[in-house]
Amino acid sequence: MQVQGYDIDVVVQGYPGKSVCHGGLGWSTIVLLRGHGRVALVDVGGFNIRVPLVERLKHRGLTPKDVTDLLLTHAHHDHCINWTLFSHARIVLGRQEMEWASKVQWGIGPVPELYVEKLQTWNTLHAADEGEEVLPGITAHTMPGHTPGHFIYLLKGKDYDVIFTGDAAKNRAEFLSGKADGTYDQTVSSKSIAAIWSLWKARPGNVVIPGHDIPMVLKEGRPEYLAKREAAMKAWFGDDLDTMTTIELAVRSEEHTSELQSQSTISYAVFCLKKK
Numbered sequence: 001m002q003v004q005g006y007d008i009d010v011v012v013q014g015y016p017g018k019s020v021c022h023g024g025l026g027w028s029t030i031v032l033l034r035g036h037g038r039v040a041l042v043d044v045g046g047f048n049i050r051v052p053l054v055e056r057l058k059h060r061g062l063t064p065k066d067v068t069d070l071l072l073t074h075a076h077h078d079h080c081i082n083w084t085l086f087s088h089a090r091i092v093l094g095r096q097e098m099e100w101a102s103k104v105q106w107g108i109g110p111v112p113e114l115y116v117e118k119l120q121t122w123n124t125l126h127a128a129d130e131g132e133e134v135l136p137g138i139t140a141h142t143m144p145g146h147t148p149g150h151f152i153y154l155l156k157g158k159d160y161d162v163i164f165t166g167d168a169a170k171n172r173a174e175f176l177s178g179k180a181d182g183t184y185d186q187t188v189s190s191k192s193i194a195a196i197w198s199l200w201k202a203r204p205g206n207v208v209i210p211g212h213d214i215p216m217v218l219k220e221g222r223p224e225y226l227a228k229r230e231a232a233m234k235a236w237f238g239d240d241l242d243t244m245t246t247i248e249l250a251v252r253s254e255e256h257t258s259e260l261q262s263q264s265t266i267s268y269a270v271f272c273l274k275k276k
Helices: 047-059 077-086 095-101 113-120 172-177 186-201 258-263 267-275
Strands: 006-012 030-035 038-042 069-071 090-094 125-128 133-135 138-142 151-155 162-166 207-210 216-219 222-225 232-235 245-248
Touching: 006 047, 030 047, 047 077, 069 133, 077 090, 077 113, 090 095, 090 138, 095 113, 095 125, 162 186, 172 186, 172 207, 172 222
Parallel strands: 038 069, 069 090, 090 125, 162 207
Antiparallel strands: 006 030, 030 038, 133 138, 138 151, 151 162, 207 216, 216 222, 232 245
16 A cells, blocks of 8 residues: 555554453554655554564565654553664654553553653653654544553545554444443543544545554445455464464454354353353
């Protein structure tokens, strides 16, 4: 996708799911932007994606040192912790978000305390303000709810815009329901989701790239995916390391009918629930 001088590449697909037995799943979207003499990443993921992220940059002819800017949507571990891979880069985070994250009580949530503490005084941190143009043609906008100072980033294009929503609206279900999972204030989140809807509907063809889902456009007023979901796990359920079971985590149809939603239950999740 090329918009307003930027080549936009989703290098890591976000996943719209929750772990039943093992806490947060935390598979978040990472987007590569190249243009205007910059190489930027929108969010950087958690520890689990470190090796794949470096490999995927390599496949695109890049190393971490080639990255010039990080546009972080918020200060949760699954979106920000890998800033240390790109510590030489200009690191953009909302001023309000940085102030909030630095005061969060240790050990009670998804803010990576020591990483935030270090980032707070890092010499390449840029604490951005509401409406600021953080890269040519890209502005930052506060959309609270998931966190108090959460940013979305808006790229204004000639024909259509691209909206990087982070976790202000994590997935298609949150857009359609107008409600958010994992929010400090549901009313505030709903207002932010409504505001993003307004931006999305402002021009035909506008693209939304959420924090835990694949890119979408509006078709007859409803979100439609622009990519094929890729998600699976391999598990050692056999007797040796060569025997692995693949568990597909992407439904074959992306129609998202109520029937599909009611039937898409993984047997292992049922087992976990029964154990409680």
